Amino acid sequence: xxxxxxxxxxxxxxxxxxxxxxxxxxxxxxxxxxxxxxxxxxxxxxxxxxxxxxxxxxxxxxxxxxxxxxxxxxxxxxxxxxxxxxxxxxxxxxxxxxxxxxxxxxxxxxxxxxxxxxxxxxxxxxxxxxxxxxxxxxxxxxxxxxxxxxxxxxxxxxxxxxxxxxxxxxxxxxxxxxxxxxxxx
Numbered sequence: 001x002x003x004x005x006x007x008x009x010x011x012x013x014x015x016x017x018x019x020x021x022x023x024x025x026x027x028x029x030x031x032x033x034x035x036x037x038x039x040x041x042x043x044x045x046x047x048x049x050x051x052x053x054x055x056x057x058x059x060x061x062x063x064x065x066x067x068x069x070x071x072x073x074x075x076x077x078x079x080x081x082x083x084x085x086x087x088x089x090x091x092x093x094x095x096x097x098x099x100x101x102x103x104x105x106x107x108x109x110x111x112x113x114x115x116x117x118x119x120x121x122x123x124x125x126x127x128x129x130x131x132x133x134x135x136x137x138x139x140x141x142x143x144x145x146x147x148x149x150x151x152x153x154x155x156x157x158x159x160x161x162x163x164x165x166x167x168x169x170x171x172x173x174x175x176x177x178x179x180x181x182x183x184x185x
Contacts, residue, residue, distance in 0.1 A: 023125060027146050028111050034058065036174050037148070039165040046159050054165070058107040060096070061179045076105060077179040084182060091182050100137055100153045103129075113139065124149060140164070 036057040041064070043050045050072075054064040060078035065071075071086035081094040081101070096102055103109045117127035117139070125141040138152040150164035 023146075024114055024117075024119065024127070027125070027141055028114055030146050031107065031111060031114075031148075033171075034107075035171050037167050038169045038172055039167045041150075041163060041165045043164075044162045053168075055174055055178065056105065057174055057179070058105070060102070060105045062101065062105055063178050075179065075181065076101065077181055080181055082181055091184060093184065100131065100135060100155060103131065103137060104139070104151060110139075113137065 036055065038053070038055050040053050041051070043052075050066050050068060052064055052066040052068075054062060056062050060076065062074065062076040064074040066073065070088065073082075073084045073086060075082045075084065076096055076099075079096060081096045081099055083092045083094070084090065103113050113129050114127055117129040120126040120128060121143065123143075125143050125146070127139045127141070129137045129139070131137060135154055136152075139148070140150040140152070141147065142149050147167055148165065150162070152160075152162050154160055
């Protein structure tokens with residue numbers, strides 16, 4: 001009797017593991033077809049809410065414009081991360097290698113993250129991953145259409161960042177001049 005129960009339990013676990021693996025594979029297959037996305041976002045960092053829009057170009061390019069009084073922009077061109085405050089004509093430069101975003105902006109890294117992550121099905125698909133520095137990264141996908149809808153991370157400064165996005169377009173034409181790094185102050 002115990003061996004039959006163990007066999008049923010094993011089949012049940014194996015069945016659901018295969019379902020999760022199939023959903024991961026569907027997400028990866030959809031991601032492979034995407035070169036860029038344009039989206040609106042809501043970013044909550046330690047209770048502070050910010051809004052804006054972004055263009056993400058695989059691999060390793062991102063430009064976000066915030067709707068704030070400083071006219072903040074974040075620009076990543078594959079090598080550097082620049083936070084600009086247009087209102088004050090200030091630019092702050094950071095190496096991208098220190099950012100968790102490298103895992104999301106690079107398509108191959110994102111695919112590896114998806115493959116290595118733990119799967120949770122809540123309101124959406126949540127893929128949980130611990131990076132080499134033991135930082136938790138949660139990537140969120142819509143369970144109906146499997147589109148990327150956000151991420152949750154704790155950054156180097158221990159800030160909790162929840163970033164939700166709503167895709168406006170996929171694979172639209174993008175001007176490469178958008179990703180030119182501004183000169184230093």
